[in-house]
Amino acid sequence: MSFLQQEFCDRPAHPPIGGAPVSLAEATAASPTGQPQQWCTIGPGIWELFLNGIATSDNKAVLQWYEPNTTSVDPHAIITHTYIKEVYFVQGGLADVTIGRGWGLGSYAYRLPGMKHGPYKASPEG
Structure with missing residues (x-):
């Protein structure tokens, strides 16, 4: 590629x-x-x-x-992927509705294939 x-x-x-x-x-x-x-x-x-x-x-x-304040597609759906996902926040933040934890500016997250996460709700800043 x-x-x-x-x-x-x-x-x-x-x-x-x-x-x-x-x-x-x-x-x-x-x-x-x-x-x-x-x-x-x-x-x-x-x-x-x-x-x-x-x-x-x-x-x-x-x-x-x-x-701002957007919730990912289905507010009750757990998300999984078949690939590694890396996330770095450059603005605002997201909260994982399922685990009740949020991340903001400068935060980093790493998701292994099959790891359950989400749905998400955006911060008031987006």
Whole structure:
């Protein structure tokens, strides 16, 4: 798999709160690389900016942004993955509803394949 060199010094601006949804297909359609180059919606009030890897696979690097007070797709659904997931918070925070614990600015989390987590609720800052 080839990776693209992509760098930025400032955090990319997130979409406006309540912005019109943008599908992965829409974000990819206008891209000369065949990879999305704008924020996509992955659930109501949840956005993802593709950074590198393969956008349609689990092998990718992304930024996610939850609009303020957004709860992940199903507020009762436990989440698991078949891949390792690493999370670093650069703004606001999330609370894991199931375990009753939250993380904020500067926090780091590591999830092994199959580890149960979520659902999440975003902080008032997003």
